[in-house]
Amino acid sequence: MSDDGRIALSLTLNGRALDVETPACATLLDLLRDRLGLTGVKKGCDMGACGACTVLMGGRRIKSCLALAAACDGGAITTIEGIGTLDDLHPLQAAFIRHDALQCGYCTPGQILSGIALLAETPKDLAAIREGMSGNLCRCGAYPNIVAAIAEVAGL
């Protein structure tokens, strides 16, 4: 992708204010991974179909591969790097470990961010969790354990 003038952005990234420049054509995914080194944001399909690139923007889950970075100016973005630490895991991260909700782990950051956003919508049963997580694919097929981990945190 060639640059055509750079755009200055102000973001709040994982709680920290940040000024950064981006090529007009860059996606938020490319900005986060390649420019800012947040490799917890995964590039799967790069076409909106797999959910590996899921981040939160203003608390809402989005696919960073379809978001133009320039259009995110002023946004508050949360990546997996901003969710819990090794010593202080987010409850959903801990539940993923307890339920063995991953194999290779490639989809996991996206699953957890998507799951956190879904929990805020208070899914009422397992069917609502399955439906609400349908935008996150898992090539390893860890779906039953992913649903179980989210259900536990949801108190279902």
Next chain:
Amino acid sequence: MSGPAFSYARPADVAGALAQGARPGAAFLAGGTDLIQLWKAGLAAHAELVDISRLPLAGIDLADGELAIGALARLSDVALHPRVMAEHPLIAQAIAATASGQVRNMATVGGNLLQRTRCAYFRTQGMACNKREPGSGCGAAAGETRQAALFGASAACVATHASDLAVALTALRAELTILGPDGERRIALPDLYRLPGQTPQIDTTLAPGELIAAVQVRRAAGLAARSTYLKVRDRASFEFAVVSVAAALRLEDGAVVEARLAAGGVAPLPWRLAGAEAALIGRAPDARAFAEAAGLAVEGAQPLADNGFKVELLRRAVIRALETVGATA
């Protein structure tokens, strides 16, 4: 593989957007979920993206029996709006069946109506496709026709329109407010689209630089109690429709006084089932009336080699949707 580099502009107001959108090579960017995907696949070439996503055209208002949705409202905000859910459940249901939570948080109403076809030949560079490359032939008609239209297609293009929301809004007789250099105009939603004929590269009747400002739905509150969006797809979620049906009825004294039916996945535009609607008026909502209406819904279908199954699927989907909304227990 992605398209040519472009510049980015974010005009401060609607007037600025109209001025910048009218420049040659400019395209509007709303949620970007279709446009960026198309650009990455090398299927969109714009010199400049004009970001309209923050213009003050995202309101959702209900007043005097009219629902007005700003074209830049995000799908999730529309579907989760308490009054839309209560008074226009057909719209909320069609959106809930659209894409995924992530996409619905980004995608706008106007962008959804203007998304381009999912025809795999169109979406894959190098394949013959008259819509992408006029004169190159229709790869679908000569190849895999499972997705192809039953109605309204031409020899030049047999693609279907993929929007779920457009089907619900067509059943509800929605209108669009369109802004352009010459001011404002209002059209019925289906008139946004054109049949492919010999020029399938032109999807809509929008003039270059015209902006969809809002969608209006009037006099539909009486349909809220009996409406449904039935989406039949190859997997239970996060998938486009093979066939879909939006249905709504209003009953008085055990008879149908108002009927609204539209189908998706079967035509180059959301397809009104006017004959089936008319046949239900004055009838008791019973199996015989539904079967007759469903028969009329598939009348004139022109299946190709691989999509004949959709004729029966549409017939049955119309019956099931009518059974859902017509139940009188």
